[in-house]
Amino acid sequence: MELLKMQNVSFSYRDKQILHDLNLSVKNGEFVTILGPSGSGKSTIFQLIGGIQTPYMGSIILEGEEITGDRGHISYMPQSPSLLPWRTIIQNVLLGQELQAKKDYKKADEMLQRAGLLEYRNAYPHELSGGMKQRVAFLRALLSPQPIICLDEPFSALDELTRQEMQLWLLSIWEQYKKTIIFVTHNIEEALFLSDRIFVLSAKPARIKQEVVVPFLRPRDEEMLFTGEFLQHKKMIHDLLRKG
Ligand SMILES: Nc1ncnc2c1ncn2[C@@H]1O[C@H](COP(=O)(O)OP(=O)(O)O)[C@@H](O)[C@H]1O
Numbered sequence: 001m002e003l004l005k006m007q008n009v010s011f012s013y014r015d016k017q018i019l020h021d022l023n024l025s026v027k028n029g030e031f032v033t034i035l036g037p038s039g040s041g042k043s044t045i046f047q048l049i050g051g052i053q054t055p056y057m058g059s060i061i062l063e064g065e066e067i068t069g070d071r072g073h074i075s076y077m078p079q080s081p082s083l084l085p086w087r088t089i090i091q092n093v094l095l096g097q098e099l100q101a102k103k104d105y106k107k108a109d110e111m112l113q114r115a116g117l118l119e120y121r122n123a124y125p126h127e128l129s130g131g132m133k134q135r136v137a138f139l140r141a142l143l144s145p146q147p148i149i150c151l152d153e154p155f156s157a158l159d160e161l162t163r164q165e166m167q168l169w170l171l172s173i174w175e176q177y178k179k180t181i182i183f184v185t186h187n188i189e190e191a192l193f194l195s196d197r198i199f200v201l202s203a204k205p206a207r208i209k210q211e212v213v214v215p216f217l218r219p220r221d222e223e224m225l226f227t228g229e230f231l232q233h234k235k236m237i238h239d240l241l242r243k244g
């Protein structure tokens, strides 16, 4: 059963065509990545899924219901962690549950524990490093009631080693909770390392140029990055993007 579908979605911004007849679908529990160069329309796709923008054609369907132009159905994590500075870490983690009658402190504490952040439970965001803040923002997204988490290039500002560390951490947490993730990146290696499937965007106006099913078993580790099969896939996707 498809959890989310974008059907024949076209979008333009001030007369400029950004997306043209874009189709994609995501299944429950999947980790999918939308891959394309800067300016190709990746964040725009999230704005459409999140109802911040409305396509001039096509529809967005969540659990069988049309949600085109509706807000609040997905949990969105922007590039910078955006924690509220006047709230403690536990209160930030539970922010997505603001409208729920009873906040799930037990689960939040369990997640903080697993993320190695329990000792910062009552600290404020300025007491945490950049990477720790990002983990908190991610836990918040995981605990939100929405069925899908959208992650917009969360690791692009990190150095190579920290990025790999965060990717491994993200996978380990995701494998425990199996919430559906749509991830956006311009980094081929990152897309291959994390995803079940990759949607490769075409040159402007963007549509899905190809869907790549990632064959690598889970759990994944860094050794995978140096195998022949990984490099082959990397080259294949590189060539796809090159041709536009
Ligand atoms: N607010 C905006 N101001 C100017 N251009 C925009 C705006 N929103 C979207 N665009 C246009 O949409 C294109 C896609 O943008 P975006 O979705 O942010 O790309 P990506 O996230 O892949 O880098 C850009 O190349 C730009 O021309």
Ligand SMILES: [Mg+2]
Binding pocket: 042, 043, 044, 152
């Ligand atoms: Mg973007």
